[in-house]
Amino acid sequence: xxxxxxxxxxxxxxxxxxxxxxxxxxxxxxxxxxxxxxxxxxxxxxxxxxxxxxxxxxxxxxxxxxxxxxxxxxxxxxxxxxxxxxxxxxxxxxxxxxxxxxxxxxxxxxxxxxxxxxxxxxxxxxxxxxxxxxxxxxxxxxxxxxxxxxxxxxxxxxxxxxxxxxxxxxxxxxxxxxxxxxxxxxxxxxxxxxxxxxxxxxxxxxxxxxxxxxxxxxxxxxxxxxxxxxxxxxxxxxxxxxxxxxxxxxxxxxxxxxxxxxxxxxxxxxxxxxxxxxxxxxxxxxxxxxxxxxxxxxxxxxxxxxxxxxxxxxxxxxxxxxxxxxxxxxxxxxxxxxxxxxxxxxxxxxxxxxxxxxxxxxxxxxxxxxxxxxxxxxxxxxxxxxxxxxxxxxxxxxxxxxxxxxxx
Amino acid sequence: xxxxxxxxxxxxxxxxxxxxxxxxxxxxxxxxxxxxxxxxxxxxxxxxxxxxxxxxxxxxxxxxxxxxxxxxxxxxxxxxxxxxxxxxxxxxxxxxxxxxxxxxxxxxxxxxxxxxxxxxxxxxxxxxxxxxxxxxxxxx
Numbered sequence: 001x002x003x004x005x006x007x008x009x010x011x012x013x014x015x016x017x018x019x020x021x022x023x024x025x026x027x028x029x030x031x032x033x034x035x036x037x038x039x040x041x042x043x044x045x046x047x048x049x050x051x052x053x054x055x056x057x058x059x060x061x062x063x064x065x066x067x068x069x070x071x072x073x074x075x076x077x078x079x080x081x082x083x084x085x086x087x088x089x090x091x092x093x094x095x096x097x098x099x100x101x102x103x104x105x106x107x108x109x110x111x112x113x114x115x116x117x118x119x120x121x122x123x124x125x126x127x128x129x130x131x132x133x134x135x136x137x138x139x140x141x142x143x144x145x146x147x148x149x150x151x152x153x154x155x156x157x158x159x160x161x162x163x164x165x166x167x168x169x170x171x172x173x174x175x176x177x178x179x180x181x182x183x184x185x186x187x188x189x190x191x192x193x194x195x196x197x198x199x200x201x202x203x204x205x206x207x208x209x210x211x212x213x214x215x216x217x218x219x220x221x222x223x224x225x226x227x228x229x230x231x232x233x234x235x236x237x238x239x240x241x242x243x244x245x246x247x248x249x250x251x252x253x254x255x256x257x258x259x260x261x262x263x264x265x266x267x268x269x270x271x272x273x274x275x276x277x278x279x280x281x282x283x284x285x286x287x288x289x290x291x292x293x294x295x296x297x298x299x300x301x302x303x304x305x306x307x308x309x310x311x312x313x314x315x316x317x318x319x320x321x322x323x324x325x326x327x328x329x330x331x332x333x334x335x336x337x338x339x340x341x342x343x344x345x346x347x348x349x350x351x352x353x354x355x356x357x358x359x360x361x362x363x364x365x366x367x368x369x370x371x372x373x374x375x376x377x378x379x380x381x382x383x384x385x386x387x388x389x390x391x392x393x394x395x396x397x398x399x400x401x402x403x404x405x406x407x408x
Numbered sequence: 409x410x411x412x413x414x415x416x417x418x419x420x421x422x423x424x425x426x427x428x429x430x431x432x433x434x435x436x437x438x439x440x441x442x443x444x445x446x447x448x449x450x451x452x453x454x455x456x457x458x459x460x461x462x463x464x465x466x467x468x469x470x471x472x473x474x475x476x477x478x479x480x481x482x483x484x485x486x487x488x489x490x491x492x493x494x495x496x497x498x499x500x501x502x503x504x505x506x507x508x509x510x511x512x513x514x515x516x517x518x519x520x521x522x523x524x525x526x527x528x529x530x531x532x533x534x535x536x537x538x539x540x541x542x543x544x545x546x547x548x
Binding site: 352 | 410418421424426438440441442443444445446447448449466467468469470471472474475
Protein backbone atom coordinates (compact mmCIF):
# COMPACT_ATOMS: atom_id res chain seq x y z
CA UNK A 1 0.00 0.00 0.00
CA UNK A 2 1.32 3.40 -0.94
CA UNK A 3 1.64 5.74 1.97
CA UNK A 4 0.85 9.40 1.93
CA UNK A 5 3.66 11.76 2.88
CA UNK A 6 4.28 13.60 5.10
CA UNK A 7 3.39 11.19 7.89
CA UNK A 8 1.85 12.65 11.05
CA UNK A 9 3.22 11.03 14.20
CA UNK A 10 2.84 13.92 16.62
CA UNK A 11 -0.56 13.13 18.15
CA UNK A 12 0.49 14.56 21.54
CA UNK A 13 0.71 18.00 19.98
CA UNK A 14 -2.74 17.84 18.46
CA UNK A 15 -5.03 15.44 16.63
CA UNK A 16 -7.07 15.85 13.47
CA UNK A 17 -10.78 16.29 14.07
CA UNK A 18 -12.62 13.04 13.45
CA UNK A 19 -14.95 13.45 10.42
CA UNK A 20 -17.84 12.18 12.59
CA UNK A 21 -17.10 15.06 14.97
CA UNK A 22 -17.07 17.60 12.16
CA UNK A 23 -20.39 16.26 10.96
CA UNK A 24 -21.91 16.73 14.39
CA UNK A 25 -20.58 20.29 14.63
CA UNK A 26 -21.59 21.71 11.25
CA UNK A 27 -25.28 22.44 11.94
CA UNK A 28 -24.29 24.47 15.00
CA UNK A 29 -22.46 27.04 12.89
CA UNK A 30 -25.40 27.84 10.64
CA UNK A 31 -28.77 26.29 11.37
CA UNK A 32 -28.57 26.12 15.18
CA UNK A 33 -26.44 29.18 15.80
CA UNK A 34 -28.19 30.34 18.95
CA UNK A 35 -26.58 31.60 22.14
CA UNK A 36 -26.96 28.95 24.82
CA UNK A 37 -27.62 31.72 27.33
CA UNK A 38 -30.68 33.02 25.41
CA UNK A 39 -33.42 31.69 27.65
CA UNK A 40 -36.45 33.12 25.92
CA UNK A 41 -36.48 31.71 22.39
CA UNK A 42 -36.02 28.41 20.57
CA UNK A 43 -32.63 29.38 19.09
CA UNK A 44 -31.19 29.59 22.58
CA UNK A 45 -33.00 26.47 23.74
CA UNK A 46 -31.55 24.40 20.89
CA UNK A 47 -28.05 25.61 21.66
CA UNK A 48 -28.49 24.98 25.36
CA UNK A 49 -29.81 21.50 24.71
CA UNK A 50 -26.81 20.70 22.51
CA UNK A 51 -24.41 22.00 25.16
CA UNK A 52 -26.10 19.92 27.88
CA UNK A 53 -25.89 16.81 25.71
CA UNK A 54 -22.17 17.43 25.17
CA UNK A 55 -21.68 18.07 28.90
CA UNK A 56 -23.13 14.64 29.58
CA UNK A 57 -20.96 13.01 26.90
CA UNK A 58 -17.79 14.54 28.36
CA UNK A 59 -18.84 13.67 31.92
CA UNK A 60 -19.59 10.06 30.94
CA UNK A 61 -16.08 9.62 29.57
CA UNK A 62 -14.53 10.36 32.99
CA UNK A 63 -17.25 8.96 35.26
CA UNK A 64 -18.42 12.39 36.38
CA UNK A 65 -21.81 14.05 36.72
CA UNK A 66 -22.69 16.45 33.89
CA UNK A 67 -23.04 19.28 36.40
CA UNK A 68 -19.38 18.89 37.27
CA UNK A 69 -18.14 19.87 33.80
CA UNK A 70 -17.16 23.51 33.23
CA UNK A 71 -16.43 24.30 29.59
CA UNK A 72 -13.41 26.48 28.88
CA UNK A 73 -11.34 27.61 25.90
CA UNK A 74 -8.87 24.79 26.39
CA UNK A 75 -6.71 23.04 28.94
CA UNK A 76 -4.42 26.01 29.55
CA UNK A 77 -7.43 27.93 30.77
CA UNK A 78 -8.64 24.90 32.74
CA UNK A 79 -5.28 24.62 34.51
CA UNK A 80 -5.31 28.34 35.26
CA UNK A 81 -8.87 28.18 36.57
CA UNK A 82 -8.20 25.18 38.79
CA UNK A 83 -5.00 26.49 40.33
CA UNK A 84 -5.80 30.20 40.58
CA UNK A 85 -9.40 29.35 41.45
CA UNK A 86 -8.37 27.22 44.43
CA UNK A 87 -5.67 29.71 45.44
CA UNK A 88 -8.21 32.53 45.46
CA UNK A 89 -10.99 30.60 47.19
CA UNK A 90 -8.91 28.89 49.89
CA UNK A 91 -6.43 31.68 50.67
CA UNK A 92 -7.61 31.81 54.28
CA UNK A 93 -6.96 28.10 54.73
CA UNK A 94 -3.43 28.11 53.41
CA UNK A 95 -0.99 29.31 50.80
CA UNK A 96 0.92 26.18 49.84
CA UNK A 97 0.66 24.34 46.50
CA UNK A 98 2.47 21.16 45.50
CA UNK A 99 3.27 20.33 41.88
CA UNK A 100 6.07 18.59 39.95
CA UNK A 101 8.95 19.79 37.80
CA UNK A 102 7.73 17.91 34.73
CA UNK A 103 4.29 19.55 34.60
CA UNK A 104 3.06 21.37 31.52
CA UNK A 105 3.94 25.06 31.32
CA UNK A 106 0.28 25.92 31.86
CA UNK A 107 0.67 24.54 35.39
CA UNK A 108 4.28 25.55 36.11
CA UNK A 109 3.86 29.13 34.95
CA UNK A 110 0.55 29.50 36.79
CA UNK A 111 2.29 28.34 39.96
CA UNK A 112 5.16 30.77 39.34
CA UNK A 113 2.61 33.54 38.93
CA UNK A 114 1.09 32.66 42.30
CA UNK A 115 4.53 32.60 43.94
CA UNK A 116 4.86 36.28 43.02
CA UNK A 117 1.58 36.86 44.85
CA UNK A 118 2.92 35.31 48.03
CA UNK A 119 1.92 31.66 47.62
CA UNK A 120 4.51 28.99 48.35
CA UNK A 121 4.99 26.25 45.77
CA UNK A 122 6.82 22.94 46.13
CA UNK A 123 8.04 21.50 42.82
CA UNK A 124 8.54 17.78 43.35
CA UNK A 125 11.43 16.18 41.51
CA UNK A 126 10.82 13.04 39.49
CA UNK A 127 12.69 9.77 39.54
CA UNK A 128 14.65 8.48 36.57
CA UNK A 129 11.47 6.84 35.26
CA UNK A 130 9.65 10.20 35.24
CA UNK A 131 7.36 9.39 38.18
CA UNK A 132 7.11 11.38 41.39
CA UNK A 133 7.91 9.79 44.73
CA UNK A 134 4.79 9.35 46.88
CA UNK A 135 6.94 9.60 50.02
CA UNK A 136 8.27 12.96 48.89
CA UNK A 137 4.72 14.07 48.17
CA UNK A 138 3.55 13.06 51.66
CA UNK A 139 6.54 14.75 53.23
CA UNK A 140 5.84 17.97 51.33
CA UNK A 141 2.26 18.32 52.63
CA UNK A 142 1.83 20.80 55.46
CA UNK A 143 -1.22 22.20 57.24
CA UNK A 144 -0.97 25.14 54.82
CA UNK A 145 -1.24 22.94 51.72
CA UNK A 146 -4.39 23.78 49.78
CA UNK A 147 -3.70 22.05 46.48
CA UNK A 148 -1.77 19.20 44.90
CA UNK A 149 -1.60 19.51 41.11
CA UNK A 150 0.07 16.59 39.34
CA UNK A 151 -0.53 15.69 35.71
CA UNK A 152 -2.02 12.31 34.86
CA UNK A 153 0.15 11.59 31.80
CA UNK A 154 3.11 13.59 30.60
CA UNK A 155 2.93 15.25 27.19
CA UNK A 156 6.55 14.53 26.28
CA UNK A 157 7.41 11.16 27.74
CA UNK A 158 3.88 9.78 28.19
CA UNK A 159 4.49 8.47 31.70
CA UNK A 160 1.40 7.98 33.84
CA UNK A 161 1.70 9.24 37.40
CA UNK A 162 0.21 7.19 40.27
CA UNK A 163 -3.00 9.23 40.25
CA UNK A 164 -5.07 6.87 42.43
CA UNK A 165 -2.35 6.88 45.11
CA UNK A 166 -2.02 10.66 44.96
CA UNK A 167 -5.81 10.92 45.19
CA UNK A 168 -5.81 8.73 48.29
CA UNK A 169 -3.08 10.81 49.91
CA UNK A 170 -4.94 14.04 49.12
CA UNK A 171 -8.13 12.59 50.59
CA UNK A 172 -6.38 11.44 53.75
CA UNK A 173 -4.67 14.80 54.26
CA UNK A 174 -7.76 16.82 53.36
CA UNK A 175 -6.07 18.63 50.48
CA UNK A 176 -7.59 19.33 47.08
CA UNK A 177 -6.18 17.43 44.12
CA UNK A 178 -6.14 18.72 40.55
CA UNK A 179 -4.74 16.78 37.61
CA UNK A 180 -3.97 17.92 34.08
CA UNK A 181 -5.55 14.93 32.34
CA UNK A 182 -5.21 16.25 28.80
CA UNK A 183 -3.03 13.46 27.46
CA UNK A 184 -4.74 10.57 29.20
CA UNK A 185 -8.46 11.22 28.78
CA UNK A 186 -9.91 9.35 25.84
CA UNK A 187 -6.84 7.12 25.56
CA UNK A 188 -6.80 5.16 28.81
CA UNK A 189 -9.71 4.61 31.22
CA UNK A 190 -9.83 7.53 33.65
CA UNK A 191 -12.52 7.72 36.31
CA UNK A 192 -12.60 10.70 38.66
CA UNK A 193 -14.32 8.76 41.43
CA UNK A 194 -12.08 5.71 41.36
CA UNK A 195 -9.04 8.00 41.33
CA UNK A 196 -10.27 10.46 43.99
CA UNK A 197 -9.63 13.42 41.72
CA UNK A 198 -11.20 16.77 42.67
CA UNK A 199 -10.45 18.65 39.48
CA UNK A 200 -9.25 17.52 36.05
CA UNK A 201 -8.29 19.55 32.96
CA UNK A 202 -9.40 18.25 29.58
CA UNK A 203 -8.81 19.38 26.01
CA UNK A 204 -10.89 18.52 22.94
CA UNK A 205 -8.16 18.79 20.32
CA UNK A 206 -6.03 16.10 21.95
CA UNK A 207 -8.85 13.61 21.50
CA UNK A 208 -9.99 14.15 17.92
CA UNK A 209 -12.17 17.15 18.73
CA UNK A 210 -11.74 20.79 17.69
CA UNK A 211 -9.18 23.29 18.99
CA UNK A 212 -10.32 26.08 21.27
CA UNK A 213 -12.47 23.96 23.58
CA UNK A 214 -11.61 22.36 26.86
CA UNK A 215 -13.18 21.58 30.18
CA UNK A 216 -12.46 21.54 33.86
CA UNK A 217 -14.04 18.82 35.90
CA UNK A 218 -14.92 20.32 39.29
CA UNK A 219 -16.16 17.91 41.96
CA UNK A 220 -19.53 18.77 43.51
CA UNK A 221 -19.73 16.18 46.28
CA UNK A 222 -17.27 14.71 48.79
CA UNK A 223 -16.01 17.40 48.84
CA UNK A 224 -17.76 20.20 47.01
CA UNK A 225 -14.97 22.22 45.37
CA UNK A 226 -15.42 25.96 45.09
CA UNK A 227 -13.36 28.07 42.74
CA UNK A 228 -12.84 31.81 42.51
CA UNK A 229 -13.47 32.68 38.85
CA UNK A 230 -10.60 34.13 36.84
CA UNK A 231 -12.86 35.63 34.16
CA UNK A 232 -15.64 37.96 35.27
CA UNK A 233 -18.79 38.51 33.27
CA UNK A 234 -22.20 37.02 32.70
CA UNK A 235 -21.84 34.23 35.22
CA UNK A 236 -21.95 31.32 32.77
CA UNK A 237 -20.90 27.81 33.80
CA UNK A 238 -22.21 28.08 37.36
CA UNK A 239 -20.35 31.37 37.74
CA UNK A 240 -16.98 29.70 37.31
CA UNK A 241 -16.36 30.71 33.73
CA UNK A 242 -18.11 33.67 32.19
CA UNK A 243 -18.23 34.04 28.42
CA UNK A 244 -20.62 32.96 25.67
CA UNK A 245 -20.31 29.24 25.15
CA UNK A 246 -18.57 27.98 22.02
CA UNK A 247 -21.55 25.85 21.02
CA UNK A 248 -20.17 24.15 17.86
CA UNK A 249 -16.86 23.47 19.62
CA UNK A 250 -18.61 22.05 22.66
CA UNK A 251 -20.83 19.86 20.48
CA UNK A 252 -17.67 18.56 18.78
CA UNK A 253 -15.99 17.97 22.13
CA UNK A 254 -19.00 15.95 23.27
CA UNK A 255 -19.05 13.85 20.12
CA UNK A 256 -15.29 13.28 20.37
CA UNK A 257 -15.72 12.13 23.98
CA UNK A 258 -18.50 9.74 22.98
CA UNK A 259 -16.33 8.23 20.23
CA UNK A 260 -13.35 7.86 22.56
CA UNK A 261 -15.51 6.10 25.12
CA UNK A 262 -16.73 3.64 22.48
CA UNK A 263 -13.38 3.04 20.81
CA UNK A 264 -10.81 3.50 23.57
CA UNK A 265 -10.32 -0.17 24.38
CA UNK A 266 -9.74 -1.38 20.82
CA UNK A 267 -7.88 1.75 19.77
CA UNK A 268 -5.59 1.63 22.81
CA UNK A 269 -4.74 -2.00 22.15
CA UNK A 270 -4.07 -1.36 18.47
CA UNK A 271 -1.82 1.61 19.22
CA UNK A 272 0.04 -0.22 21.96
CA UNK A 273 0.87 -3.00 19.50
CA UNK A 274 2.00 -0.51 16.86
CA UNK A 275 4.06 1.45 19.39
CA UNK A 276 5.74 -1.71 20.63
CA UNK A 277 6.38 -2.74 17.05
CA UNK A 278 8.03 0.64 16.35
CA UNK A 279 10.15 0.32 19.46
CA UNK A 280 11.23 -3.25 18.69
CA UNK A 281 12.03 -2.44 15.11
CA UNK A 282 14.17 0.57 16.04
CA UNK A 283 16.03 -1.49 18.64
CA UNK A 284 16.69 -4.24 16.12
CA UNK A 285 18.07 -1.80 13.57
CA UNK A 286 20.05 0.60 15.78
CA UNK A 287 22.24 0.41 18.88
CA UNK A 288 22.58 2.88 21.74
CA UNK A 289 18.95 3.90 22.01
CA UNK A 290 17.64 5.14 25.33
CA UNK A 291 13.95 5.21 26.20
CA UNK A 292 13.01 8.27 28.21
CA UNK A 293 10.63 7.49 31.06
CA UNK A 294 8.94 4.37 32.36
CA UNK A 295 7.81 1.91 29.72
CA UNK A 296 5.53 0.20 32.25
CA UNK A 297 3.59 3.28 33.36
CA UNK A 298 3.08 4.88 30.01
CA UNK A 299 0.42 5.90 27.51
CA UNK A 300 -0.03 3.18 24.89
CA UNK A 301 0.56 5.54 21.97
CA UNK A 302 3.71 7.29 23.22
CA UNK A 303 7.36 6.56 22.64
CA UNK A 304 10.23 8.89 23.52
CA UNK A 305 13.70 7.74 22.52
CA UNK A 306 17.12 9.33 22.63
CA UNK A 307 19.30 8.38 19.68
CA UNK A 308 22.69 8.78 21.35
CA UNK A 309 25.40 10.81 19.56
CA UNK A 310 22.91 12.38 17.15
CA UNK A 311 21.44 15.84 17.70
CA UNK A 312 17.65 15.98 17.54
CA UNK A 313 17.19 18.91 15.21
CA UNK A 314 19.54 17.47 12.58
CA UNK A 315 17.62 14.23 12.93
CA UNK A 316 14.31 16.01 12.32
CA UNK A 317 15.84 17.69 9.28
CA UNK A 318 16.71 14.29 7.87
CA UNK A 319 13.23 12.92 8.39
CA UNK A 320 11.43 15.96 7.07
CA UNK A 321 8.59 13.88 5.64
CA UNK A 322 7.73 12.64 9.14
CA UNK A 323 6.11 14.94 11.71
CA UNK A 324 7.48 14.16 15.16
CA UNK A 325 9.01 16.43 17.77
CA UNK A 326 12.37 16.67 19.49
CA UNK A 327 13.44 17.57 23.01
CA UNK A 328 16.32 19.48 21.54
CA UNK A 329 15.56 23.17 21.39
CA UNK A 330 18.28 24.38 19.12
CA UNK A 331 15.73 26.56 17.30
CA UNK A 332 14.71 28.45 20.40
CA UNK A 333 16.75 31.39 21.56
CA UNK A 334 17.45 29.74 24.90
CA UNK A 335 19.19 26.70 23.39
CA UNK A 336 17.91 24.81 26.40
CA UNK A 337 16.78 21.26 25.80
CA UNK A 338 13.51 19.91 27.18
CA UNK A 339 13.13 20.59 30.91
CA UNK A 340 11.16 17.35 31.22
CA UNK A 341 14.01 15.23 29.89
CA UNK A 342 16.54 17.18 31.96
CA UNK A 343 14.45 16.39 35.04
CA UNK A 344 14.95 12.67 34.41
CA UNK A 345 18.65 13.24 35.02
CA UNK A 346 19.71 11.54 31.81
CA UNK A 347 22.07 14.36 30.84
CA UNK A 348 21.55 17.23 28.47
CA UNK A 349 23.25 15.41 25.61
CA UNK A 350 20.58 12.72 25.62
CA UNK A 351 17.87 15.36 25.88
CA UNK A 352 19.30 16.93 22.73
CA UNK A 353 19.10 13.53 21.01
CA UNK A 354 15.48 12.75 21.78
CA UNK A 355 12.50 12.20 19.53
CA UNK A 356 8.88 11.99 20.69
CA UNK A 357 6.58 9.74 18.71
CA UNK A 358 2.84 10.13 19.20
CA UNK A 359 0.72 7.54 17.43
CA UNK A 360 -2.97 8.00 16.86
CA UNK A 361 -6.27 7.00 15.33
CA UNK A 362 -5.00 7.03 11.73
CA UNK A 363 -1.50 5.65 12.22
CA UNK A 364 -0.91 2.54 10.12
CA UNK A 365 1.66 -0.25 10.28
CA UNK A 366 2.98 0.87 6.89
CA UNK A 367 3.63 4.31 8.33
CA UNK A 368 5.42 2.84 11.34
CA UNK A 369 7.62 0.77 9.02
CA UNK A 370 8.44 3.81 6.94
CA UNK A 371 9.29 5.91 10.00
CA UNK A 372 11.48 3.21 11.55
CA UNK A 373 13.40 2.61 8.33
CA UNK A 374 13.83 6.27 7.59
CA UNK A 375 15.09 6.94 11.12
CA UNK A 376 17.51 4.06 10.89
CA UNK A 377 19.07 5.40 7.72
CA UNK A 378 19.26 9.01 8.96
CA UNK A 379 20.60 8.09 12.40
CA UNK A 380 23.26 5.88 10.78
CA UNK A 381 24.28 8.66 8.39
CA UNK A 382 24.46 11.25 11.18
CA UNK A 383 26.40 8.94 13.46
CA UNK A 384 28.95 8.48 10.68
CA UNK A 385 29.52 12.20 10.87
CA UNK A 386 29.26 12.48 14.67
CA UNK A 387 32.53 13.12 16.53
CA UNK A 388 30.82 11.81 19.68
CA UNK A 389 30.02 8.46 18.08
CA UNK A 390 33.62 8.22 16.88
CA UNK A 391 35.00 9.00 20.36
CA UNK A 392 32.62 6.53 22.00
CA UNK A 393 33.65 3.81 19.55
CA UNK A 394 37.30 4.57 20.40
CA UNK A 395 36.40 3.84 24.00
CA UNK A 396 36.47 7.42 25.28
CA UNK A 397 34.13 8.06 28.19
CA UNK A 398 32.31 11.19 27.05
CA UNK A 399 31.01 11.97 30.51
CA UNK A 400 34.53 12.51 31.85
CA UNK A 401 35.78 14.57 28.92
CA UNK A 402 36.54 18.24 29.41
CA UNK A 403 34.76 20.23 26.71
CA UNK A 404 35.81 23.57 25.38
CA UNK A 405 32.59 25.47 25.94
CA UNK A 406 33.83 29.01 26.45
CA UNK A 407 31.50 31.48 24.84
CA UNK A 408 28.72 28.99 24.04
CA UNK B 409 13.28 27.54 7.73
CA UNK B 410 16.66 26.48 6.30
CA UNK B 411 18.41 28.20 3.41
CA UNK B 412 19.18 26.35 0.19
CA UNK B 413 22.89 26.31 1.05
CA UNK B 414 22.32 24.84 4.52
CA UNK B 415 20.16 22.08 3.07
CA UNK B 416 22.74 21.37 0.38
CA UNK B 417 25.57 21.02 2.92
CA UNK B 418 23.36 18.96 5.23
CA UNK B 419 22.35 16.57 2.47
CA UNK B 420 25.73 16.46 0.74
CA UNK B 421 28.27 17.29 3.43
CA UNK B 422 31.77 17.93 2.06
CA UNK B 423 34.83 16.31 3.60
CA UNK B 424 33.24 14.22 6.32
CA UNK B 425 35.77 12.01 8.02
CA UNK B 426 38.94 11.92 10.06
CA UNK B 427 42.64 12.47 9.44
CA UNK B 428 45.30 10.67 11.52
CA UNK B 429 45.40 12.86 14.59
CA UNK B 430 48.91 11.80 15.62
CA UNK B 431 50.41 12.93 12.29
CA UNK B 432 52.62 15.96 12.99
CA UNK B 433 51.24 17.73 9.91
CA UNK B 434 47.63 17.31 11.07
CA UNK B 435 45.97 19.81 13.37
CA UNK B 436 42.78 18.83 15.21
CA UNK B 437 40.22 21.15 16.78
CA UNK B 438 37.42 19.77 18.94
CA UNK B 439 35.06 22.47 20.15
CA UNK B 440 31.60 22.71 21.72
CA UNK B 441 29.98 20.37 24.24
CA UNK B 442 27.34 17.66 24.02
CA UNK B 443 25.13 19.33 26.63
CA UNK B 444 25.04 22.48 24.48
CA UNK B 445 23.88 20.44 21.53
CA UNK B 446 26.92 21.13 19.32
CA UNK B 447 30.33 19.46 19.05
CA UNK B 448 32.60 20.03 16.05
CA UNK B 449 35.77 18.21 15.19
CA UNK B 450 37.70 19.89 12.42
CA UNK B 451 41.05 18.72 11.11
CA UNK B 452 43.57 20.23 8.67
CA UNK B 453 46.54 18.58 7.00
CA UNK B 454 49.24 21.10 6.15
CA UNK B 455 52.03 20.70 3.66
CA UNK B 456 55.03 21.70 5.80
CA UNK B 457 57.04 22.83 2.80
CA UNK B 458 54.47 25.31 1.48
CA UNK B 459 52.34 26.00 4.57
CA UNK B 460 49.25 25.27 2.46
CA UNK B 461 46.32 23.21 3.77
CA UNK B 462 46.16 20.14 1.53
CA UNK B 463 43.22 18.46 3.15
CA UNK B 464 40.49 19.21 5.69
CA UNK B 465 37.92 16.94 7.33
CA UNK B 466 35.14 17.38 9.83
CA UNK B 467 32.69 15.52 12.00
CA UNK B 468 29.87 17.40 13.71
CA UNK B 469 27.21 16.62 16.30
CA UNK B 470 24.71 19.41 15.99
CA UNK B 471 21.83 20.90 14.08
CA UNK B 472 21.75 21.25 10.30
CA UNK B 473 23.30 24.72 10.49
CA UNK B 474 26.20 23.42 12.59
CA UNK B 475 26.81 20.62 10.09
CA UNK B 476 26.63 23.08 7.19
CA UNK B 477 28.97 25.58 8.90
CA UNK B 478 31.67 22.98 9.45
CA UNK B 479 31.20 21.44 6.01
CA UNK B 480 31.61 24.87 4.42
CA UNK B 481 34.64 25.59 6.59
CA UNK B 482 36.47 22.49 5.33
CA UNK B 483 35.68 23.47 1.76
CA UNK B 484 37.15 26.93 2.29
CA UNK B 485 40.21 25.69 4.15
CA UNK B 486 41.54 23.52 1.37
CA UNK B 487 44.20 25.33 -0.66
CA UNK B 488 44.55 28.18 1.85
CA UNK B 489 47.72 28.93 3.77
CA UNK B 490 47.56 28.69 7.53
CA UNK B 491 47.49 32.48 7.82
CA UNK B 492 44.72 32.80 5.22
CA UNK B 493 42.75 30.19 7.13
CA UNK B 494 42.98 32.22 10.31
CA UNK B 495 41.42 35.14 8.46
CA UNK B 496 38.12 33.25 7.94
CA UNK B 497 35.47 34.97 10.05
CA UNK B 498 32.22 33.56 11.34
CA UNK B 499 30.36 36.37 9.56
CA UNK B 500 31.64 35.01 6.22
CA UNK B 501 29.95 31.71 7.08
CA UNK B 502 26.76 33.48 8.22
CA UNK B 503 26.56 35.31 4.89
CA UNK B 504 27.34 32.31 2.71
CA UNK B 505 24.75 30.10 4.46
CA UNK B 506 22.22 32.87 5.21
CA UNK B 507 22.08 31.78 8.84
CA UNK B 508 19.31 33.33 10.95
CA UNK B 509 20.22 35.04 14.26
CA UNK B 510 19.47 31.94 16.38
CA UNK B 511 22.02 29.97 14.36
CA UNK B 512 24.91 32.43 14.49
CA UNK B 513 26.49 30.40 17.30
CA UNK B 514 27.01 27.59 14.76
CA UNK B 515 29.24 29.83 12.66
CA UNK B 516 31.11 31.02 15.77
CA UNK B 517 31.75 27.41 16.66
CA UNK B 518 33.08 26.72 13.16
CA UNK B 519 35.47 29.67 13.42
CA UNK B 520 36.59 28.40 16.82
CA UNK B 521 37.14 24.94 15.31
CA UNK B 522 39.36 26.38 12.55
CA UNK B 523 41.41 28.33 15.11
CA UNK B 524 41.69 25.31 17.40
CA UNK B 525 42.81 23.03 14.55
CA UNK B 526 45.47 25.48 13.42
CA UNK B 527 46.66 26.12 16.96
CA UNK B 528 47.02 22.36 17.39
CA UNK B 529 49.00 22.12 14.15
CA UNK B 530 51.31 24.99 15.22
CA UNK B 531 51.84 23.44 18.62
CA UNK B 532 52.84 20.16 17.01
CA UNK B 533 55.23 21.94 14.65
CA UNK B 534 56.91 23.76 17.51
CA UNK B 535 57.19 20.50 19.41
CA UNK B 536 58.63 18.74 16.36
CA UNK B 537 61.16 21.52 15.77
CA UNK B 538 62.09 21.51 19.43
CA UNK B 539 62.54 17.76 19.56
CA UNK B 540 64.49 17.86 16.29
CA UNK B 541 66.74 20.47 17.85
CA UNK B 542 67.01 18.29 20.92
CA UNK B 543 68.09 15.35 18.81
CA UNK B 544 70.65 17.48 17.03
CA UNK B 545 72.24 18.55 20.32
CA UNK B 546 71.91 15.61 22.64
CA UNK B 547 72.14 16.50 26.26
CA UNK B 548 74.16 14.18 28.41
